[in-house]
Ligand SMILES: NC(=O)c1ccc[n+]([C@@H]2O[C@H](COP(=O)([O-])OP(=O)(O)OC[C@H]3O[C@@H](n4cnc5c(N)ncnc54)[C@H](O)[C@@H]3O)[C@@H](O)[C@H]2O)c1
Ligand SMILES: CC(C)[C@H](C(=O)O)[C@@H](O)C(=O)O
């Protein structure tokens with residue numbers, strides 16, 4: 001029986017359309033037999049502002065709700081950086097995350113052995129690295145009220161609010177423990193409980209949730225130390241669970257451990273298992289339109305989509321194995337190429353992945 005899956009593509013801005021087109025090619029190559037995809041496209045970010053005056057048109061949200069999964073590129077760029085906040089491309093991304101209640105953001109920090117030399121860290125520090133960052137995605141300072149810039153005492157004051165309810169913390173901690181159970185059963189909760197009340201609540205709640213997972217070990221770390229430990233000895237971590245802002249920052253550090261931000265995929269999931277999949281990187285305006293972007297983070301995001309939203313772990317395994325083969329064959333885009341190594345274009349890299357699919 002044919003299993004027709006509805007995938008909404010949201011290419012976005014900058015290198016977004018370039019990398020999403022390549023991930024689509026890989027997905028298309030998997031089609032056939034019991035696996036078929038119906039693709040549709042939508043606008044988000046700066047391109048949506050240009051076309052409809054809003055970074056998240058209602059039509060895009062409706063399509064996302066109707067889809068089995070969403071595959072996104074990236075949003076933003078200098079062209080839209082001076083717009084009023086509600087019109088900024090990034091707001092479109094935050095709104096779709098909130099509207100679909102995509103609170104669990106999984107960012108696997110996996111260093112392919114073949115790329116250990118591409119990291120700016122010593123190969124022995126990053127070889128075999130396999131961390132899962134579980135970032136809370138719909139709360140915290142990204143969404144807390146009050147926010148804004150107000151006049152006070154003859155000057156402007158900028159305000160943002162870190163805010164977490166127990167239930168928000170509990171559900172993301174539960175996600176972290178559930179994923180830890182199929183990994184090394186170690187969760188490190190990252191916070192700033194020595195300074196922030198919201199972090200103290202986070203820590204207390206993590207402790208309470210941990211009682212339901214006696215087979216897993218919970219530890220706590222302050223975020224400043226965690227940033228340092230990620231660079232000093234990243235192999236010590238299994239699952240990291242943390243707030244929206246801390247997770248944003250720590251995952252970019254994680255990305256560089258793997259060789260390049262062009263390698264790091266992500267999945268943003270809600271309770272129903274619906275998901276939005278996107279590379280961790282942004283729209284990279286400095287290389288947009290030049291065929292230089294590494295498409296592997298988006299291709300690996302598509303693999304996560306196959307596994308988590310489409311129930312096709314078998315196809316996800318095939319994509320990941322193909323990526324590994326391509327890297328083992330020494331194929332590199334500019335961001336992961338060593339001195340003197342041949343550099344592939346975005347399209348050549350995805351063609352190599354397609355050719356390596358078994
Ligand atoms: N999820 C998203 O849509 C997302 C994420 C981060 C940043 N952004 C937005 O993207 C814009 C640029 O932000 P930034 O420059 O801070 O971060 P960025 O991730 O876009 O780029 C940082 C650096 O990494 C490089 N890079 C990123 N992706 C790459 C890839 N696939 N292959 C090779 N090199 C890659 C870029 O060339 C740049 O030098 C901003 O408007 C920002 O708000 C969007
Ligand atoms: C573009 C921005 C809103 C986004 C975030 O901060 O969540 C990005 O940096 C990310 O990591 O997905």
Ligand SMILES: [Mg+2]
Pocket residue numbers: 248249252280
């Ligand atoms: Mg980020």
